[in-house]
Amino acid sequence: MGEGGRTTRECRLLHVDMDCFYASVMLRDHPDLVGAPVIVGGADRGVVLSANYPARAAGVRSGVPTRQALRVCPDAVVLAPDFTAFSEVSRAVLAIFEEFTPQIQVLSLDEAYLDVAGAVRLLGPPDRIAEQVRARVWDDQGIRCSVGVAATPTVAKMATNRAKPDGVCVVPPAEAVAFLRGHRVEQVYGVGPRTAAVLHRLELHTVADVAAVPPEVLEAALGRHTGRWLWQLAHGRDHRAVEPGRSQQRAERSMSNESTFAADTADAAELARHLLRLSTKLAGRLRGAGMAARTIGVRVRYHDFATLERSRTLREPTDVTHEVFAAARGLLAALRTADPTRPVRLLGVRATGLVTHDRWQPQLVLGERAEGWADLDRAIDRAAARFGGSMVRPATLVRPPEAGAATSEDGGGGGPGRSTV
């Protein structure tokens, strides 16, 4: 262990991940709640998006229904998510990363790889750079993050899990194999529940177990590609590559907003209102992220949990509320014609095929796109930024009382490394 740091230039990769990102952002505006269990998510029939550590300690997990989480942790305070704030903080954090290196691969709103090889001469060894990044993020944004430092992406990402919360974990190349083999298979970045289940059936529970069998066994059980990848990883060969610069459009390949209704409904007007509200939110998030969607999708879950989805690719990408809603309304109408009286439990709108503004120059064909709609959206965004989103809504949303619908977000897409096998 060298003086002042355990890392060398070889250990050039930082995986930076905000701690309980959604909850941390929401807590900045609620300092009185720090230390109390906090859930960010939809109230009533919604789901948990994120929970802070006190809530997690009580057994709250993201993705479970909020009601269920409140049974586990009755003292928890439920805060509604503020997606505009999330994307603002995300962009600010990315700007901080760019102070350290231009070699960045963004994996999601709150997670990125930084290749800091080029910064070592100026800033010191990577583990010290990791502390500098953490200090900058905390000073500037009031958010804690954890950093894994390693020579390869998989190890760096897994080191971050070990570092959490609010820490740094360095895995020098010489220790990477031992580090990996100390993990259970389901803890390996890229091993999903199905793969883990297959491995457990073979009595392979740890990466050390995996390393001890011939590669053919893994290939037979998991398929050639996955089997070989896992075997090589267990032997210290990580072929996953960091792709700097391919950030935003890869990080968020989709966005969606959905609502579970307080009561199932088959009322067309009510469904249209929900659809407009969801479309408004979704388009606002697209604009907040500087993105436009090529494809709009609609998801309907019926009272019996049967779920149908339809999507349509537009002639050109859009971030315009009116266009998102028009596409979504057409899709919903097509879905409902078969069974117009079937009660709907959940409605969702999804944007996929996302492109960033720098890659998308709106083609202003006269008469093709109503310019006024985009202007209206921008005005709404500005007003929402000043007065809060609930103040400013399209007029059709103002009239009826909202049916206590809670919005959950599935984060959508995920980075290239996010895929589970």
Ligand SMILES: [Mg+2]
């Ligand atoms: Mg995180």
